[in-house]
Amino acid sequence: MHLEPTIDTPEVTYTRDQHRLIIRGRSLPEDAWSFYEPVLDWAKDFIANGHQELTIEFFLEYFNSSSGRYLLELLSTLEKSPQQIQVVWVSEPDDELMVEKGEEFSGLVSIPFVFRTAS
Template structure:
């Protein structure tokens, strides 16, 4: 299985998925067509062979339609029986309680995924 890398744009996050099981989504997520943007990500994840997955999510902004696709994606990993262990590292800015709440809300709908919430300071200020 090949790694998947999609460079970020002003409206889409960087996707860096390694076949070893380390998956990363970083940046802003407000694509014009979230289903089209996230489609290859779902397809790649359906074929993952790694027994353990470490998913890092560090999003600055997510629009409503993207948030639905991100939730569906995380749930698809949670339901994938080929994966034996899933760790979700949810990064949120110190002054963004809404992003923390979004991560906590997702955790409530997961059965097997262990979540960690990691606060960070925005370095661009």
């Protein structure tokens, strides 16, 4: 899966050989459901196809509250998977609100989170 970034939606890339899903950029679409529906479908397929492991890397500059709802749905879908899954949550060094948002996600799902600061 690969979705190119736009001025208000993030890049979404899954690389099978690296077992990595990257969501990076700004997520501010007015209609977040239309944007995230294929990503949620991909997550269901991922679980059904029995891949071994997955690292989800988030590096978001901004996301609106409706995007937040679908990011939580994505994590909530993937946490049901028997595969080993972890999240790497990357934020800019001066963006404490983005760290807080990551911590909130981390508290709401059972997937382990690693927090990193962008260099």
